[in-house]
Amino acid sequence: MDKTKRYLVVGLGLLGGKYALELTRAGFTVDGINRSEGHLQYALDHGYIRSGKTKDFEDLVRQADHIIFGLYPTALLDWFRTYGRLLKPGCIFTDVSGVKTGLVEPIQELCPEGVEFIASHPMAGRETSSVEHAAEVNFAPANFIITPTQRNTPEAIQWVRELAEVLGFRHICTLTVQEHDRMIGYVSQLCHAIAVSLMCANDNTDLCEYTGDSFRDLTRIARINDKMWAELFLWNRENLIAEIDQFSGSLGQLRQALEDGDRDGLEAMFRLSTQRRAAFDPKLE
Amino acid sequence: MDKTKRYLVVGLGLLGGKYALELTRAGFTVDGINRSEGHLQYALDHGYIRSGKTKDFEDLVRQADHIIFGLYPTALLDWFRTYGRLLKPGCIFTDVSGVKTGLVEPIQELCPEGVEFIASHPMAGRETSSVEHAAEVNFAPANFIITPTQRNTPEAIQWVRELAEVLGFRHICTLTVQEHDRMIGYVSQLCHAIAVSLMCANDNTDLCEYTGDSFRDLTRIARINDKMWAELFLWNRENLIAEIDQFSGSLGQLRQALEDGDRDGLEAMFRLSTQRRAAFDPKLE
Numbered sequence: 011m012d013k014t015k016r017y018l019v020v021g022l023g024l025l026g027g028k029y030a031l032e033l034t035r036a037g038f039t040v041d042g043i044n045r046s047e048g049h050l051q052y053a054l055d056h057g058y059i060r061s062g063k064t065k066d067f068e069d070l071v072r073q074a075d076h077i078i079f080g081l082y083p084t085a086l087l088d089w090f091r092t093y094g095r096l097l098k099p100g101c102i103f104t105d106v107s108g109v110k111t112g113l114v115e116p117i118q119e120l121c122p123e124g125v126e127f128i129a130s131h132p133m134a135g136r137e138t139s140s141v142e143h144a145a146e147v148n149f150a151p152a153n154f155i156i157t158p159t160q161r162n163t164p165e166a167i168q169w170v171r172e173l174a175e176v177l178g179f180r181h182i183c184t185l186t187v188q189e190h191d192r193m194i195g196y197v198s199q200l201c202h203a204i205a206v207s208l209m210c211a212n213d214n215t216d217l218c219e220y221t222g223d224s225f226r227d228l229t230r231i232a233r234i235n236d237k238m239w240a241e242l243f244l245w246n247r248e249n250l251i252a253e254i255d256q257f258s259g260s261l262g263q264l265r266q267a268l269e270d271g272d273r274d275g276l277e278a279m280f281r282l283s284t285q286r287r288a289a290f291d292p293k294l295e
Numbered sequence: 296m297d298k299t300k301r302y303l304v305v306g307l308g309l310l311g312g313k314y315a316l317e318l319t320r321a322g323f324t325v326d327g328i329n330r331s332e333g334h335l336q337y338a339l340d341h342g343y344i345r346s347g348k349t350k351d352f353e354d355l356v357r358q359a360d361h362i363i364f365g366l367y368p369t370a371l372l373d374w375f376r377t378y379g380r381l382l383k384p385g386c387i388f389t390d391v392s393g394v395k396t397g398l399v400e401p402i403q404e405l406c407p408e409g410v411e412f413i414a415s416h417p418m419a420g421r422e423t424s425s426v427e428h429a430a431e432v433n434f435a436p437a438n439f440i441i442t443p444t445q446r447n448t449p450e451a452i453q454w455v456r457e458l459a460e461v462l463g464f465r466h467i468c469t470l471t472v473q474e475h476d477r478m479i480g481y482v483s484q485l486c487h488a489i490a491v492s493l494m495c496a497n498d499n500t501d502l503c504e505y506t507g508d509s510f511r512d513l514t515r516i517a518r519i520n521d522k523m524w525a526e527l528f529l530w531n532r533e534n535l536i537a538e539i540d541q542f543s544g545s546l547g548q549l550r551q552a553l554e555d556g557d558r559d560g561l562e563a564m565f566r567l568s569t570q571r572r573a574a575f576d577p578k579l580e
Contacts, residue, residue, distance in 0.1 A: 259496065
């Protein structure tokens, strides 16, 4: 990657902050734009960015060769509708959003001539948020997923791949927008929907003292950033509803076997789940 | 505990084997009864028991002061119907079963004069089974739950409590049979039902490479001993069906919020789940 290029991070949250930190560490010139003064100041004080603004930031946008949007999808789309015209020809930019349908195509449509959006998703969710926790994020074990469309050039895909390497990702792969959102609906959102529903089902906090590892593991992700996850769920709701329905069908089948006293049916489900789960954890075999 | 008393373990599986091992280590005299020759021989070879039989074991039963039944509930009830009359007056015995309704009362009914059943549950489930893994079981962090009824004497309750201490349990508590089974239906069985259903919902093993900690944590317990869990589920099916229905209602509420685009409703659920989950993990606060 070319170190003479000027980087701009818009949205200095947990991930935007981490991107700024790692790019600066790697020797790039990074500016920042953030809504709140406090977090911008934190990024400045800790040397994550060279300069930054909360408003009147048109100059920073105009001079950026590469932009990273650390915004929720709704905020990103709003921002781009207002300021997208300022991006200079040749600018290649990416995002960090956990959903892609409904976001990538509209933004690619809005791009001025010579400006290219290559979408990507760093799958490094955490229970924490904000730039103050950015330094704790570890990208090494996480997946970095690039979701190119037919509008993307090999150069832009190569740029975002190199960006992921600079950020420390070791697992970098490519999916279509549709594949990405279906996958996310299953491996992440459905799990969160289940954990949340389990905690909301009834107030069993009096049972705390009896819980073992199973319960704790299953519900750990029920501690959730409400704003971010409502956003992600709603942006991917068709996939998530489909996953919930499939899961509910399966749970209904188990419930019916219980109702019928169908021991063979239960055992068959347990063998299937054991066999499939083994594929997700090959090291235990 | 009185070390002149003779102990008998019926069913040398994972837990029965561990009980035998720990009692022997503590200086008690322990005999064993087991259906399969191989596992009995393992227990003998490794010094878990002093002597043991697979059949013609009436003498071992007759001379036991204390018996531990390491059997599934159905097998325990069957065994007791056949051999329960052999237990000598003064004998106090316990079990390891993960469900109590439908088991404790019938067996207490069947007890000969002067013989007492005090039920208990070592909550130390593992993915492994069989006596060959008994030595790996660690009781220290697990709960030991005593479920006395009105038929039980303070002496028997005291005995099983001391037994739990000898076995290394540090968390020993008392619940009624009904409380125990409701609690187990929620903290253990519902979690297993969910994990199994998630794996059975569809074959997404092609998504292995994208899974993160959330998915792995949620589905770890989908690797399950089919015979044992079918048994435990069916013995507790009323509680488990009620828990599944409550959970499904909650998941249905989340699904409806998605369908309606109800951001406030989703955020409210996320805040509730976050707040309740915090109670289960106070150290993270």
